[in-house]
Each structure stands twice: as C-alpha cells, then as structure tokens.
Amino acid sequence: MTALAIQKLIDAGPDGEKVDAFLQGRACPIVEGSNVTFVWRGEADGVNLRHWIYGLESANALSRIPNTDLWYLTFDIPHGSRVEYKFEIHRGGGSTWIEDPRNPNRARDPFGANSVMQAEGYEEPDWAKPDPDARPGLLEPFGFHSKAFGGQRTGHIYLPARFRRTRLYPLVVVHDGSDYLNFASMKAVLDNLIHRLEIPDMIVAFTDSPDRIREYPNDERHARFLTEELLVDLTARLPLLDRPQARCLMGASFGGVAAFSTAYRYPGVWGRLLLQSGSFAFTDIGKHNRRGPLFDRVVEFVNQVRDEPKAVSERVFVSCGVYESLIYENRSLIPLLDSTGMQVRFVESRDGHNWENWRDRLREGLSWLFPGPLMFIYE
Numbered sequence: 001m002t003a004l005a006i007q008k009l010i011d012a013g014p015d016g017e018k019v020d021a022f023l024q025g026r027a028c029p030i031v032e033g034s035n036v037t038f039v040w041r042g043e044a045d046g047v048n049l050r051h052w053i054y055g056l057e058s059a060n061a062l063s064r065i066p067n068t069d070l071w072y073l074t075f076d077i078p079h080g081s082r083v084e085y086k087f088e089i090h091r092g093g094g095s096t097w098i099e100d101p102r103n104p105n106r107a108r109d110p111f112g113a114n115s116v117m118q119a120e121g122y123e124e125p126d127w128a129k130p131d132p133d134a135r136p137g138l139l140e141p142f143g144f145h146s147k148a149f150g151g152q153r154t155g156h157i158y159l160p161a162r163f164r165r166t167r168l169y170p171l172v173v174v175h176d177g178s179d180y181l182n183f184a185s186m187k188a189v190l191d192n193l194i195h196r197l198e199i200p201d202m203i204v205a206f207t208d209s210p211d212r213i214r215e216y217p218n219d220e221r222h223a224r225f226l227t228e229e230l231l232v233d234l235t236a237r238l239p240l241l242d243r244p245q246a247r248c249l250m251g252a253s254f255g256g257v258a259a260f261s262t263a264y265r266y267p268g269v270w271g272r273l274l275l276q277s278g279s280f281a282f283t284d285i286g287k288h289n290r291r292g293p294l295f296d297r298v299v300e301f302v303n304q305v306r307d308e309p310k311a312v313s314e315r316v317f318v319s320c321g322v323y324e325s326l327i328y329e330n331r332s333l334i335p336l337l338d339s340t341g342m343q344v345r346f347v348e349s350r351d352g353h354n355w356e357n358w359r360d361r362l363r364e365g366l367s368w369l370f371p372g373p374l375m376f377i378y379e
Contacts, residue, residue, distance in 0.1 A: 002030050002037045002074070019070050028102035029117050036077045036117060038062065038085075039070065039102065046090040047071045050097060051083055052114075052352040054325040059088065080121035081350040082357070083323070084114035107356050109183050116356070127192045128185045128359055134195035135161035139187060142205075144233055148225040149215075155208055157238075158187065160194055160201035168241045169203045170370055171234065172274075173226060175216065175251030175258050177206025183355035189362050197374040198367045203238055205230065213294060216251075216258035218301035223262040227269055244271030245314060248369055252276035252358045254298075260312075261301055267312040272369045275318045276358045280329040282306060302329075311340040315369055318344065319361040321351040 023041070030037040040047050040062060047062040062071035077083065084107050086097045099106065100115035107116050118124075138161075143154040155177050160169070180186040186206075193199045207230070209215045215222045226249070234240060240247075249259035249270045256278025263270045281295045282302040289299045316337055320330035327348070334346045345368055351357035 002032055002035070019065075019068050022070075023102075028100065031118070031120055033120060034076050034078065035074055036119060037072055037074045038087075038100070038117075039072045040087050040089075040100070041070050041102075042089070043069055044071070044089050044091055048088040048090075049073055049075075049085060050088050051085040052354070053083060053323040054327070054352070055323075062087075077117070077119045078350055079119060081117075081119040081323075082122045082352075082360075083117040083119075084352060084354055085117060086114055107183075107354060109355050110179060114354075119350075122350075125360055125363065127196070127198075127363055128189055129192075130188050131192050131195065134191045136191050137161050137187065137194070138163070139181075139206075144229075146225050146229055148221040148229060153207070153225065153230070156181070156206040157234075158190060158204035158206065160203070161191070162201055163203075165239050167201070168239050169201055170246035170248070171231075171238075171240050172202055172204045172248040172250060172272075172366075172370075173230065174204060174206045175249075175255030176208065176212065178208050179355065180252075180358075181206060184359035184362070186359070186362065189359065189366075193363060193366060193372070197372045198363065199370050199372045202370060203234075203240065205234060212254055212258075216254040217295070217297040218257065218261040219297075220265065222258055223265040226262050227266045231269075244268055246271070248272035248274060250274035250276070250365075252278075252355075253353065254279050256280070257298055257301070260305075263312040264301075264305065264310075267310065270312075271314045273313045273316045274365045274369060275316065276361060276365075277320045277324055277326055277353050278318070278330060278333070279326060280333050281326075282329065282332075302333075306336060309336050309340050311342050313342055315343045316345075317347075317365040317368055319347040319349065319358070319365060321349050321353060321357050323350065323352040326353065 028039055038049050048059040062073040064071050089096050103115045105116040106113045138159045140157045142157050143152055146153045174180050194201055247270050251259040256275040259273055263273055279298055280302050281289045281291050281298050283289055283299055289295045320327050337344045
C-alpha cells in the first residue's frame with residue numbers, strides 16, 4: 001500500500017535510491033480504491049495541489065518527506081471521478097502553476113491544458129476516440145451576413161458520411177462549435193455514434209460567437225439570428241426535416257443559457273434541447289447574483305423562467321458535474337422544467353466544469369434526444 005511505502009521512506013531517512021525505487025513503475029497519481037496520492041519530486045519551498053472541485057479548498061498543501069525531495073498528498077476521491085488539476089510550486093517568494101510531469105493524461109481547453117486524475121471506475125469512452133471502421137463525415141465551412149448582428153457569421157456544417165440530398169435529416173445547432181470540435185472530440189463522437197446506429201444520420205451546425213459573454217445571456221439578437229436567419233438559411237440549402245422534433249439547440253455553460261433562452265423566445269420551434277452545465281444563475285431575493293455583473297442578464301432571464309415557467313420544447317437533456325459550482329442551479333432547474341410537461345432527463349457526473357465532462361455526456365444526451373435504430377425504445 002502507498003501509505004505504508006511512504007512511511008518506510010520517512011523512516012529510512014535521506015535515501016534517494018529508495019525514492020527512486022518507490023516511484024519506479026508507479027502510475028501517477030497513485031490510485032488505490034478511493035485513495036488517490038498525488039506526488040511531485042523536486043526542490044521547492046512548498047507545493048500545493050490546485051484542483052477544480054467546488055466545495056473543497058482549491059489549494060491543498062503537499063507534505064515533504066523529510067530529507068528528500070519527494071512531496072505527497074493523499075485524497076479520498078469517490079469512485080468514477082475525473083478531476084483536472086495542476087501543481088503550484090513555491091520558490092524564492094514566487095509561485096508557478098505546472099502540469100503534473102509524471103501524469104501523461106492531459107485535458108486541453110481554450111486556456112491551455114490541465115493534468116487529469118482518473119479515479120477507479122472512470123474510463124475515457126471508446127466512442128469518443130477516432131474509429132478506423134467508422135466512415136468519417138464531412139465538415140464544411142459556412143458563412144453569411146446576419147441582419148440581427150449586422151455582420152458576418154461563420155461556422156462549420158457536419159454532413160454524415162452517407163449524406164444524400166434525396167434524404168431528410170434532423171438538425172443540431174451547437175454553440176461554441178469550434179470548442180466542441182477541438183476539445184470535446186465531437187466530430188469523432190458523431191462519426192462513431194452514427195456508425196454504431198446509436199443516433200440517426202444528422203446534420204450539425206457548429207456556430208461560434210465573437211462575443212459570447214454579451215451575446216449568449218438571453219440576447220434577443222442571438223435568438224433571432226439562430227431562428228430567423230441561420231435556420232432559414234440552412235433549410236433553404238440543406239435537406240432538413242421540417243418539424244420541431246428534428247431541430248435541436250445545444251450548448252455548455254453560457255452556451256446552455258443561449259440555447260434555452262432562444263427556445264424560450266421561440267417556443268415550439270426547437271423541439272430538442274441539450275444543455276450542459278448551463279450557467280443558470282438566479283436569485284430568490286433581489287436582482288444581483290454573487291457571481292458578479294456578467295451574470296446579471298442571466299439572473300434576469302432565469303428569474304423570469306422561474307416566475308413564468310412554460311413548455312418551450314418537447315425533450316430536454318440536462319447534464320452537470322457534481323464538482324461544479326453550478327450543480328445547485330442545474331438541480332433546481334429540473335423540477336421547474338418537468339412541471340411544464342416537457343420530457344426531461346438529468347444526468348450528474350463526478351466531474352467539473354470542463355470540455356471532457358461535456359464530451360463524456362454526448363452519447364447519452366444525443367441518443368436520448370435522437371435515438372438511432374439500436375437505441376430506440378417505446379416509452
């Protein structure tokens with residue numbers, strides 16, 4: 001056991017060879033049941049574990065084994081968890097955040113990369129990895145002038161491998177499309193799930209915003225752009241099924257707010273919603289949320305939804321990580337949505353507010369909203 005091995009190192013005194021032997025062949029972090037030991041080796045004044053588990057102290061100090069350069073910290077991490085982290089190294093009055101040099105698992109996002117701790121029970125899904133047997137779909141760039149925004153809007157269209165203009169397809173519109181493609185492996189996910197017949201062939205529009213912080217929180221222009229411009233343009237150019245059940249809006253974080261608020265402004269148009277870790281901040285008293293002024297318009301919108309709940313779609317899939325600060329808001333949203341008569345499915349995961357969490361929920365979300373031949377069930 002790791003605890004016993006560490007105690008032997010402490011008892012042994014200064015012995016670099018024993019430290020070498022301890023680390024030899026060990027995968028880091030060291031996972032044993034629910035115990036996870038983080039280790040770092042090097043000279044420093046102090047070392048902290050910096051993680052993204054809401055509710056725990058964000059900086060946790062590693063202990064140095066006396067007379068060695070080995071630092072360690074043991075955490076109790078629940079089964080099935082996935083945690084992103086860095087080490088904070090203190091030297092000479094300054095500090096630097098680094099990835100774990102002994103851990104090859106990395107997660108990338110628009111801000112860089114983090115190391116990833118994978119607890120027992122977590123596995124990266126095989127359906128998120130490129131499959132040589134799955135015929136690849138085609139990504140094509142698109143662009144047109146938006147009257148709502150008074151400027152050019154661009155993105156990419158995914159066409160399934162067996163695309164035919166003589167067939168009709170459902171449409172999924174994705175907020176922060178480039179990030180879903182780059183950090184959530186969404187093209188590989190679509191290729192694989194379609195190949196496995198878990199979802200039908202579909203057309204997917206990956207959209208991006210040049211100013212998502214302003215445009216995503218219940219912006220009338222954004223809702224008009226998606227519904228009266230993008231949907232109309234795509235319907236004119238592509239063979240799309242013309243019914244609400246075949247149209248889906250999806251997004252994560254502020255993108256989830258944008259998807260839901262658009263459907264709220266245009267009830268009955270978007271029959272499917274896929275909302276991941278939506279930033280659904282609200283207040284019970286007053287108008288200002290503890291999250292700051294960037295959330296003021298979100299709070300105004302969600303407070304309105306809470307005061308005037310209504311069915312805006314037919315099926316809504318919601319996911320959120322239990323290690324996110326937004327878990328309370330997402331849990332609170334579910335009974336509200338359910339009370340309107342919409343079909344709602346809510347999934348929690350032992351993960352945080354990150355792209356691989358959202359990637360890992362795509363199979364369940366897409367196949368419930370659009371069941372393919374192998375996933376279809378009668379309810």
